[in-house]
Every structure is written in C-alpha cells, then in structure tokens.
Amino acid sequence: MKRRPVILVTPSTDARGTEFGDQSISLSNHYTNAVIAAGGLPQIFPATTSRSVITAAVQRCDGVLMTGGDDIDPKLYTKDLPKDLAKKVGSLDLERDIWEPGLIAEIFSQKKPLLGICRGHQMLNVALGGTLLVDIRSQRPNALNHQRMNRKMEPVHEVSIHSESLLGRITGRKALGVNSTHHQAIGELAPRLRAVATTTDGIIEAVELKDPRRRPFLLGVQFHPERLLDSDGAFLRLFKHFVQACGPRRRSL
Numbered sequence: 001m002k003r004r005p006v007i008l009v010t011p012s013t014d015a016r017g018t019e020f021g022d023q024s025i026s027l028s029n030h031y032t033n034a035v036i037a038a039g040g041l042p043q044i045f046p047a048t049t050s051r052s053v054i055t056a057a058v059q060r061c062d063g064v065l066m067t068g069g070d071d072i073d074p075k076l077y078t079k080d081l082p083k084d085l086a087k088k089v090g091s092l093d094l095e096r097d098i099w100e101p102g103l104i105a106e107i108f109s110q111k112k113p114l115l116g117i118c119r120g121h122q123m124l125n126v127a128l129g130g131t132l133l134v135d136i137r138s139q140r141p142n143a144l145n146h147q148r149m150n151r152k153m154e155p156v157h158e159v160s161i162h163s164e165s166l167l168g169r170i171t172g173r174k175a176l177g178v179n180s181t182h183h184q185a186i187g188e189l190a191p192r193l194r195a196v197a198t199t200t201d202g203i204i205e206a207v208e209l210k211d212p213r214r215r216p217f218l219l220g221v222q223f224h225p226e227r228l229l230d231s232d233g234a235f236l237r238l239f240k241h242f243v244q245a246c247g248p249r250r251r252s253l
C-alpha cells in the first residue's frame with residue numbers, strides 16, 4: 001500500500017473541553033477530511049510550547065497545515081493600537097499565539113511544505129514580520145463584507161489570481177469564487193512574501209514566498225478551501241498538490 005504523507009495539522013485551544021471541562025484542543029473535521037481526501041494522513045499537533053517537541057513534531061511529519069481560529073494578539077505585530085481598534089479585537093487564543101511562531105520558524109528551518117488557511121495565513125505573515133488589519137470594516141470602510149459566517153460553505157465573492165503563481169498554476173484560473181469568514185486580514189505584507197490573490201477591494205487573499213526556489217511548497221490563503229471541496233474541483237486540487245509536495249516524489253509546480 002502506498003504510504004500516505006503525514007500532515008501535521010494545527011488545532012485551536014479551548015479553555016473548557018467536553019470531557020473534563022479543562023483546557024483542550026479543538027479542530028474542525030473539515031481540515032482532516034480534506035487532507036485524507038487528498039491522499040494524506042493527518043496528525044494533530046499537540047498544542048505545546050516545548051521547542052524540543054515542536055522540533056520533533058516537524059521532523060516526523062512531511063508537511064504542515066496551519067488552520068483557522070481566533071484573532072491573533074495585536075501585541076505580536078503592533079506596539080500602539082488605538083483604543084477604538086482594540087475594542088474590535090475578537091476572542092484570542094494566547095497559547096496558540098505562543099507556539100505558532102515557533103512552529104513556523106521550525107518549518108522554515110527544516111524546509112517542510114506549509115499550507116496556511118485563514119488564521120494560518122495571517123500568522124505566517126505576522127511571524128515573518130508583517131502586520132494585520134485589526135478590523136476590516138473599521139480600517140477599510142469601503143471594503144466588501146468579508147465576515148459571511150452565514151454562508152461559510154459556499155463562495156460569496158471572487159478573488160483575482162496572479163497567473164505566474166503557485167496558486168494560479170494549481171487552479172488554472174485567473175479568478176476563483178471563495179467563501180469569506182474573517183474580519184481581519186493582512187495589512188503590511190511581510191518582506192519575504194508576495195500577494196498572489198486579492199479581492200476587488202484590495203484585501204490580500206493569498207500569499208507565497210517571493211523566492212520559492214528552495215521551498216517544496218508554501219502557500220497562505222485567507223479563505224477556507226476545506227469547506228468548498230464539493231463546490232469546485234479547484235479546492236481539492238489545492239489540497240492534492242499540497243499533499244503531493246509532501247510526498248517522497250515531490251511534484252514540480
């Protein structure tokens with residue numbers, strides 16, 4: 001039987017879990033189901049701040065999927081947050097804010113493939129020195145409504161895709177309909193990243209490395225492709241290309 005590439009999947013943390021009401025991890029099955037459908041074997045990251053465990057976890061996996069979740073603490077990307085914007089910050093996952101930057105550093109150190117979704121896309125930018133829009137409606141009043149929680153399983157707007165990009169080659173599209181369930185977004189782009197998909201209002205919907213030559217796969221997307229597998233084959237292709245990039249015979253894109 002062909003070996004499935006092992007994909008390390010990051011969870012959120014809950015203050016009160018189902019079993020004993022203590023701190024627990026939380027992860028939508030849509031992520032792991034998408035990895036399985038693409039031919040991978042999901043392995044849940046243990047949500048630890050131990051650097052030695054993070055190093056070992058990355059060593060033993062073939063690639064990493066960083067998932068969505070709560071807002072990122074603004075202290076990670078700004079020293080002076082106006083009070084009106086501070087009121088717009090949603091729920092935080094402070095434990096996750098501690099271990100995710102270390103995980104990203106280890107992914108880069110070991111040159112493992114990475115797919116970041118929503119919060120994962122945003123944390124990639126923050127960890128590499130970029131910033132976030134704390135609240136799109138407040139800071140970009142003319143922007144589209146990006147917080148469409150009532151339609152999280154269906155496309156609600158289009159993104160324009162740079163043709164000379166990893167995402168463009170995977171999808172074969174110049175435009176793609178996507179879902180949208182976020183109120184934050186990338187603000188100042190990290191120096192090592194480039195935007196490869198945007199909406200008509202200028203919100204960055206996908207990022208890649210400026211110099212990808214030494215990376216098997218790195219892509220961050222603001223939308224949730226794991227929830228759109230049945231709506232468009234391009235989203236399953238995205239996961240398949242990621243899983244293939246994690247395999248022993250990495251496919252050139």
